[in-house]
Amino acid sequence: MGGEDGGYRDQGLWQRSVFAAKARTCSGYLPEHSEAASVALTGLTAQAAALLADAAATAGR
Incomplete structure (x- = not known):
């Protein structure tokens, strides 16, 4: 996956x-x-990042 700057981005990381x-x-x-x-x-x-994790956890409910 390429980043905006053309660099590699590890989505899992x-x-x-x-x-x-x-x-x-x-x-x-x-x-x-x-x-x-x-x-x-x-x-x-x-x-x-914590708020994003919370939002992602409740998005599928």
Whole structure:
């Protein structure tokens, strides 16, 4: 899958990163490196990624 910049994007890595951000925010333990990883891998803050995971989980209901 190509990204907007022409680079390769791993959809699975992106999805796992969103779920990891959700888990971290849900646990109440969000170290600085987790926030940085979320932004680097998804383009979203950990909180935004967690909200996206919540929206995706309820979309099919």
